[in-house]
Amino acid sequence: MPVAFSFRKAIAGAGLALAAVACQSNSTTSETTAAPDAAASGLSAGTWRGVLSTQGQEIPFLFDVATAGGSPTVTLRNGEERLKLDEITTAGDSTTIRLGVFDAALVVRADGTDKLQGAWVKYDAGKPYRVPFAAEKGAQPLFPVMADQKALSFDGTWKVTFKDEEGKTYPAVGVFTQTPAGITGTFLTSTGDYRYLSGQVDGNTMKLSTFDGSHGFLFTGNKLSDTNSDTITLINGDFYSGLSGHETWTATLDPTAKLPDANALTGMKPGQKKLDFKFPSIAGGTLSPTDAKYQGKVVVVQMLGSWCPNCMDETNFLAPWYEQNKQRGVEIIGLGYERASDDEATAKRKLTKMKQRLNVGYDLALAGVADKDAAGKTLPQIQKVLAFPTTIFLDKKGEVRTIHTGFSGPGTGKYYEQEKADFNKTIDQLLAE
Incomplete structure (x- = not known):
């Protein structure tokens, strides 16, 4: 039986838990x-x-x-x-x-x-x-530079470990580009990236910040150098997020640093091959992968929330991509998971606003609330949901072939280009079958 959707029950069961690391x-x-x-x-x-x-x-x-x-x-x-x-x-x-x-x-x-x-x-x-x-x-730098000493270099790729207030850790990759004018870059994690960061280096201290409307982030890092040179071997830092979020982080320079395979972090439960759901469409009626519209086509199921900047990065890629490729026999279903404080009408209004502002031409549904565990219950055939966004690829027979956790957005530079290339490669392979 398909999983039907009750927004009121979903809210009652989800509480106010945070939904993801990068998309809080x-x-x-x-x-x-x-x-x-x-x-x-x-x-x-x-x-x-x-x-x-x-x-x-x-x-x-x-x-x-x-x-x-x-x-x-x-x-x-x-x-x-x-x-x-x-x-x-x-x-x-x-x-x-x-x-x-x-x-x-x-x-x-x-x-x-x-x-x-x-x-x-x-x-x-x-x-x-x-x-x-x-x-x-008035034109001002993001951060004032006070030190007279030479600015050490943060430039390059770093292997990073973040630790939250409870002592839990998670891996990341830091990528920074430093010029005399300042420093830019981001952190990639398994659930998404921390988007466009920019700032200044002051002596042995780096400060980076961003504000996109949903998130206000500050990253500070102190550089530890070798005794006889200014070569950086380690960074110790802090990460402040909004009203109360705080984590610490450490990093070592490592040009080969990489994250676990985003296509291998979760999968289908044993014996399961297809998704089985029926959610209310924001346009009226319901949406299910068994609908006639999707039969015989490659279908991408996007788990997203209008509150989530990483999801907006993915949507900004998917919306024009869909218009350019839908004639090839590809459909996209966006499953919206909104805040637990929202009623159904509010959630629908938010997704509709997102659809209009980002020119989304594919189908969107109200699927649940912005909580990973609660989202997993709406798609019980999946082992677990680790992040928003999560992208699920269905072949022409409706069977799940790949589940991709997170999204590396345009702030990650070459990693974003690889993300898009991998997406197109997967679609091409499924269409060729």
Whole structure:
């Protein structure tokens, strides 16, 4: 029998657990309302440096404001990434900048000339989630550089181990590119990557940050050098995430560092070959892999959440890919796992917004809540769900051939290119059968 979906039961069973390492599952209250002009919002055109203050740390990020036509738009800058924010409303002296597809906002007010004060607010965190925010206009580095000593090099590929507050560890690969202007890079993990990071090196200390609307990350690392040279042999660091997340990390330089095979981290249970589910489509009706639309075709099942930046990276790849390849006999079913604090109508609204903003042409369904264990119960034929996103490849007979955990997004450079190449290779092989 196919697994039917009850959103209310799914919420009751899932609690408020986090869903993945890289996509930490973080609803909507509506903010009032009038379209602002630049003067009323305090958002004057130019480049700004914003700072989130949390856990005794500062998480800086840069953003650009444009005021064409009198109405401001904000563009977040993370390394090479540009995230345009155009849902901006003002009520009284308060301006709300909605953060893309995420159920979150920067709520700000002018603090004198070319300064802002306010908070980063998540509406779907299941509990009050406000991080103090301030910003000042003017071109500035992300992090001030104080030391007179020579900056040691973090450039290269690193074998990394993260440790959480409970002592649990997980492997990662750090990839950094350092120039006189600063340092960029990311960390890859088995559940996804930490996206576009950028910052500065100050003597023997590296600082990297990012803010994409769903996540605010700060990574610091101290470099330990050999006695008679500045060759780095080890990094000891801290990782601060949002309101309360904290982990430590260590790294050694290793150009051959790699993660476990993402296609081998989970699989089907013994004796199981097919997925058997029926979930409500956000367009009405239900979706099941046994529907006539999918028969005789290669089908990709994408487990995602609108709260998850790694899922948005994958969706930004899959949406145009589907339009270019659907005529080959390929379909995609997106299974949405939303926050446990959401009701069915809210979850549907979030997925619909994601579909519209990212131009998603493939089918999307309400599948459950953003919890790995609960998600596993919605697809009981699978051994376990380790991350959002998880991508499942079905052959023309409807049998599961590959389950791919996580996604290496565009912030990972060559690893993203390999991710896309492996995806296309798998599809080509299944279509050729």
